[in-house]
Amino acid sequence: MGKMSEEIFVRNDAPVRALIVDDSEDDTYLVRAELGRRGLLVDCRRVDCALDMAAALASEDWDIILADHDMPGFDALAALDVLKRSGKDVPFIIHSGQISDRQAVSAMYDGVDDFIAKGDYERLVPVVERELRGLRARRAVRHADSRIEQLAYFDGLSALPNHHLFCSKVADAIQESRERGRPPGGAVLVVDLDRFLRINASFGYEAGNELLRQVGRRLRAGLGPEIVLARLGGDEFGVFVPGASDRSAVEMLARWIVRSFDEPLLKDRVELFLTASVGIAMIPTDGDVVLELLMNAETAIGQVKLSGGNGLRFYERTMNAASAERLSMEADLRHAVERGELLLEYQPVVAAAQLKPVGAEALVRWMHPRLGRLSPDRFIPLADETGLIAEIGAWVLFEATRQARQWIDAGHERARVSVNVSAVQFAQPRLLEVVSEALRASGLPAGSLILEITESSLMTDVESAAGMLRALKNMGVKVAVDDFGTGYSSLSYLKRLPIDIIKIDKSFVRELCDNAEDAAIVRAIIALASSLQLSTIAEGVESAGQAEVLREAGCDCLQGFHFGRPGAAGLIRL
Structure with a gap:
């Protein structure tokens, strides 16, 4: 997180905007002077009543609030209530000598971030710096949230609704x-x-x-x-x-x-x-x-x-001639597995640090007897609609785990295989049985299988999704959120669902080297994942420049045409 810290959290060029809630002008001057003497440049404004504090919060943005507790007709808890009513996200620290330890602890349960005895500037400085880091991290996440919402609902090229x-x-x-x-x-x-x-x-x-x-x-x-x-x-x-x-x-x-x-x-x-x-x-x-x-x-x-x-x-x-064609394709798809018309291709996933393959994503193709080679977007939606996804998904899992076992037997003990799970497939309780049987039949360690699930699939029914994910985790299977940032406009679910990996969507990576905002978003996502102890895989890496930016940002793994197009299993050199 070295790069991330330098770019997002450090702002030595701007003073800290501090709102001081205190009835003493002398104490306010002393706070500014003492913090400045210890290297923390502070721009202060003092208020001593609820009305003035509310006006200050409404008219300006603040980085931190330092509140005395014992003031005539106004105390720190009343000041905290003013902050809550404002809806602003500002760290709130009680800086007072007139509050008991029991009151201070109770106040922290109520939302106060810390309590520092008045005059203890040696402790105040690191606490302020800690809260500022947390505030800037939250602001970075909110900025990422906004950017993701823009990407989710508006076309990046034309700025029109998507x-x-x-x-x-x-x-x-x-x-x-x-x-x-x-x-x-x-x-x-x-x-x-x-x-x-x-x-x-x-x-x-x-x-x-x-x-x-x-x-x-x-x-x-x-x-x-x-x-x-x-x-x-x-x-x-x-x-x-x-x-x-x-x-x-x-x-x-x-x-x-x-x-x-x-x-x-x-x-x-x-x-x-x-x-x-x-x-x-x-x-x-x-x-x-x-x-x-x-x-x-x-x-x-x-x-x-x-x-x-x-x-x-x-x-x-x-x-409706097209509808007739669709019905014909549905009839053909019902026999695709038994006729051996499906095949898997594998795209390598490389470790960012060594740029060496550590696994591959399995991608299903259909060799249609009349239409030729079809990519999954041509038939997976049809399979979802008709319920055929259960049979096709099971075939993919069995074939992919069998291939991964072969890689391990060939000496690649840490090889992993990723398999996409559609929304319909994820919603079926039988998925657990299929995964378990595929692992048993192939002999593949559960930790070598990664199931990739889109954000939208997870958010359709969060509680059911959480239950399914916990069951998969109990089996030892890894879970990745696929196409991260395109299916939902909030990052809050990351801490609610038991997942292991974030796959950064290629729409974030495409202009990584030319668009400073996209680069900042990617770094913020990687930093957020790291703080939640999640791994990251960047999709759509098509150049050495993109790979280098992602590697420096701390991304764990990379995937894209720069490292190899999807191909036969034998072409993947682990």
């Missing part, structure tokens, strides 16, 4: 209509940029990112404040028009969106022209569940694309 927040707003509007006894109404539009990949291929990804930002600004400027605009991902934007029921008015809006691309976008003074395809799903005609509406709007976009793009279509139920 897919998650868009879905929440649509769902909330539908639910509000129902609660008011009105049929839900509105329109969901998906805007897909035509042939956008050619921009990335011709001008590079940064040019593509700049154009996406311009598109977001152009659409936002032309849409009313009541309309929700979001970047859904890639080159897709979502538009939600609450309460819309007039198809002609919605069509007029969609036509404006299409025509808004008639004007060129600029990149380094070069004019670039784009077109867009717009799919429209009406509420409730085309659905009253947000994901269904998005899927139907996407289906409509497919019809626009077949006609060459640069147009719009309303969803129609005859456009």
Whole structure:
């Protein structure tokens, strides 16, 4: 934590802002002088009544409060009550000679951080420094909380609401209509940029990112404040028009969106022209569940694309060819395990200190007989929806533990294997039985198996999650929080749930070397994990520079393309 301490906790360039609650001006002067003589620069303000103290807390930020206890009509406990009512997080120290030890202990149970006898400056200085370190650590965590919330609900590229927040707003509007006894109404539009990949291929990804930002600004400027605009991902934007029921008015809006691309976008003074395809799903005609509406709007976009793009279509139920394809894939998935079509690839996880592999993450692939090699995002959601995840998840656990046992038998005694557990799989009590049986069948030590579970899976039902995690811990299995920072906007659950490892999401790592704020967030997460005695693994490490920053910050392990892409087990050189 050396680097972290230097950057977050040390602030010798600024005086400590101290609010002195005391009826003696002389004692206040003496506190400032004595602390300064001992190397602690203090900027003081004295108050001696509840009204003045409340005003001081409301008007300024303070680093610490030193309160005398015995004052006419006002004491330290009354001052503590003023602080509590303000809602401010400021360390509170009683600095008084007029309070008994019993009263002091009782006050500390009530929220006082420490008690120092008046005049004992040799003890006061280290106590103040300790409380300042704690305050700055809490502020760093709150800053990280805020940053994580921004990452969780807003698109980092365009600063627009992201897919998650868009879905929440649509769902909330539908639910509000129902609660008011009105049929839900509105329109969901998906805007897909035509042939956008050619921009990335011709001008590079940064040019593509700049154009996406311009598109977001152009659409936002032309849409009313009541309309929700979001970047859904890639080159897709979502538009939600609450309460819309007039198809002609919605069509007029969609036509404006299409025509808004008639004007060129600029990149380094070069004019670039784009077109867009717009799919429209009406509420409730085309659905009253947000994901269904998005899927139907996407289906409509497919019809626009077949006609060459640069147009719009309303969803129609005859456009359900995609649904037939989905049913066909579901039927194939039901036989994938028995037909031996699933396989595992492994991505190495390296120790940051030695940059040597200490294990690998198992990643499932499906060699579909007709569609070819499919990544998990193509079929795991379908497996979750249909209940097939139980069989597939069991196969992955048995195969991964068997492979890890082979690595250990080959002389790599400390090798570990990580297996992803979906939200649906984690919610099934049978998971414990499957894990236990996989360990027994393979002979793998429980401590060599890491189960990776997303934040959102853990937070769906915290109490049930805690029970499952305790059961896994009792078995000796390690638990990692996957995609840390993207599924929930608070860090408080880290101390509530029995976990072992934090996997820092790649969205934090991507701009680590270029974005000072992201670097500070990563350091704060690593420091927080260290203080909670949790290990850290950084995902998405794609350069030596990122690896070095993470290593210096104290990250335990690294994973990403810089150390190896997912591949066959034999390619992992532990």
